[in-house]
Amino acid sequence: MRTPRKIAVVAHQRKTLDGGLDELRRRITGAGVDDLIWHEVPKSRKAPKKVRSALENDPDLLVVWGGDGMVQRTLDVVAGSKTPVAIIPAGTGNLLATNLGIPHDLEQAVDIAFNGRRRRIDLGKLAGEHFGVMAGVGFDGAMIHDADRKMKDRLGKLAYVWTGLRHVNGEAATARITVDGVKWFDDEASCVLIGNVGTITGGIKAFDDAEPDDGWLDVGVATAQGALQWARALGTMAVGRSDRSPFVRTTRARHIDVKLQTKMEYELDGGARTKTKRFTAAVQPGAVKICVPRQ
Structure with a gap:
């Protein structure tokens, strides 16, 4: 080249x-x-x-x-x-x-x-901002918010584990999620994730079949509450497919609308944002070219 x-x-x-x-x-x-x-x-x-x-x-x-x-x-x-x-x-x-x-x-x-080769990948877009990895609200958003820069400098990835343990007993919020115009979820959720790739914070494989250039966003909802249920959910993700956990539900869509009963913090690619009760995410196919290893 x-x-x-x-x-x-x-x-x-x-x-x-x-x-x-x-x-x-x-x-x-x-x-x-x-x-x-x-x-x-x-x-x-x-x-x-x-x-x-x-x-x-x-x-x-x-x-x-x-x-x-x-x-x-x-x-x-x-x-x-x-x-x-x-x-x-x-x-x-x-x-x-x-x-x-x-x-x-x-x-x-x-x-x-x-x-390297130039790989054109998708991006998600939420509230006017593009993201390459994920957007999240609930347990995920609270965890990211608390893992501030000083803590991440001291503890690295352990910062997310430490703050995550502090939020496993957080209250679940009612979430109504519509995917591509069809109601998909309407119940209590402790975490809502929208992913462009498979592996998220802490090395967790949240979306087993996600590809950054497939023209879709993956959507996941966790209903786990308390340390025991979260341990079971994360354990399933660690040794098998995330969607095999009884506390996890996933799908994929091009357009996702999320409405929450109460305001919650959301995050984009590990960066905390403001509290919101409603947000919409959509895929932007082939939005950028990234240099990746030749394979």
Whole structure:
């Protein structure tokens, strides 16, 4: 594959991987690029402005350095453009990278950026924002909200386990879910997930048959309440198919409408958002091109 001649980098300053941003710059410039556009941000929500600025220069490749939040903010801007995106997974969960086979290794990730294949994948869209991994409300949203940046820096993935244990006894909320115009669920739910890929927070295989380029979003509802039922549900996910648990129900759709009895926090790709009583999600087929390993 021809080396991209113009590279744009948008990087989260507080994220680290191997030799850090200095090593990333060395490896990119060592590949013989003609033009390097470089942006750094102190937090992921500052990324969209820099991504838009980078795209105005029409780069051959956009490299995003950071975790799931940084990737989500970047893809939200890139969606619908022709520019391919290379992910350097420098965060805690790195869920989209993991689902796409991009390793937590700087040398290998940069090699994939230059020599990997370009895979066009779907994105979900909820409340005007695109997401690549998942959207969630209930147990999931509360867990993400409590696992703040400082805790994730100290504990890594264990931050989600720790905060998750604090929410297993949370109250369930009545949820009415419509998929592609048909009522699918109307009962108490402790968690509602909408996924674009199979593996979610904590390495849990929530959607066994999900593919990021199949033109569908997967939908899951957990009805487990209390530590015992959650242990049974998560245990089933760990050793078999998630939909074999009596506390889990899944389907897939292109358009999902969720109405809650009470306001609850939701999250997108590991980033906490505001409380809401209703939201709609829809698939955006083939919205972005991502650099992935050659297979």
